[in-house]
Amino acid sequence: MALAGTNDLRRHTAALDAEIQGALARVARSGRFVLGAEVEAFEREFGQYCGARHCIAVASGTDALELALRCLGVRPGQRVLTVANAGMYSTCAIRLVGAEPAFVDIDPRNLLMDPERLREALGSVPNVNAVIVTHLYGLVGNIAAMVEMAHSFGASVIEDCAQSHGASVDGRRAGTFADLGCFSFYPTKNLGALGDAGAVTTDREDLAQSVRRLRQYGWSEKYHAVEPGGRNSRLDEMQAAVLRTKLTRLDDWNARRRSIAARYSTEIANPRVTCPAARTTDDYVAHLYVVRSAMRDGLRAHLAARHVPSDIHYPFPDYKQPAVADLFRDVVNRHAEAACREVLTLPCFPEMTDDEVSMVVAAVNEWVD
DSSP: OOOOSSSOHHHHHHTTHHHHHHHHHHHHHHTOOBSSHHHHHHHHHHHHHHTOSEEEEESOHHHHHHHHHHHTTOOTTOEEEEOSSSTTHHHHHHHHTTOEEEEOOBOTTTSSBOHHHHHHHHHHSTTEEEEEEEOGGGBOOSHHHHHHHHHHTTOEEEEEOTTOTTOEETTEETTSSSSEEEEEOOTTSSSOOSSOOEEEEESOHHHHHHHHHHTBTTEEETTEEOSTTOOBOOOBHHHHHHHHHHHTTHHHHHHHHHHHHHHHHHHOOOTTOBOOOOOOSTTBOOSSEEEEOTTHHHHHHHHHHTTOOOBOSOSSOGGGSTTTGGGOTTOOOHHHHHHHHHEEEEOOOTTOOHHHHHHHHHHHHHOOO
8 A cells, every 4th residue: 555645636626637638628619719608617616605795716826815915005115914834835925026025923833924923013013004814724713803803903804815715703604804915726736727727715895806817808798808917817717617526525525534634633642642632523634634743854864764644834934935034034933933843744635545544544653762
């Protein structure tokens, strides 16, 4: 028995082969390949699934973040608060609009933005226009309180939902708490396309119309550009058709992910390894199952020797990335840096068998480095 990786997209798509082939053939026969009926249907269906009034499909999750920032009016010279332990995606989007990221440290208990540190930053960092709150690893934190807090300081809020498709708190899904929600449908996501894809959700008509214009050259109608900062970020019909096929299974896939994560949290018993708390509630969709160890590299080598794949999400704080490190020499987020040194991702995907889960548990528990 050998796992192909922390995710297995071959298995994931194999079970849907006939339906995916049918969806692709339907698009091919239609003769419409960009922003057609499939995109319109997916926007409607995913918006309804999330409980958002508007859903605007775009080309990627990073594009979703960038366009969300643009429609909020974020400009050069302004600052956007974000975390530093989530892969640099929000930092890239912030810099693409010419603004400057300012980093808020995380809560070490869940690795999400710490609301108290956010309050401090809102009161001390100048020129803050917006906050990006990332639902990291599939867990929705105290988003409602953070949105209320940011709004009280005059800052807009974007939810980065790239890892939290279908997560909900008190019946309200991720992507509907803030001014805008941004989704990635990269193939490894809980809801993944066969390539890059993304979406923005919002309840605000003005923001929805702005994103729709910005994703296609700033057009209000064909060849009539009315909004500066527009670009080409259109979802193609093939990806929309695939996402529609998969959307009906998302809740079942999330339930399976949660059950695997719960087994890990209850069955891994190695004093050198810290597991996240077992969660069976809907605020967690187990996009990634991430443990911590002060001796991470030793654990990773041990797992590799036993043919258990692993990954690191994520190894560097954004402000220590070589591309931007010179800009943030004085930044220290103590808890984010500790997490980047210690986190290790174990396999967790819906098609994992119970025996494979047991194999991973046994391998972690055997580690005595």
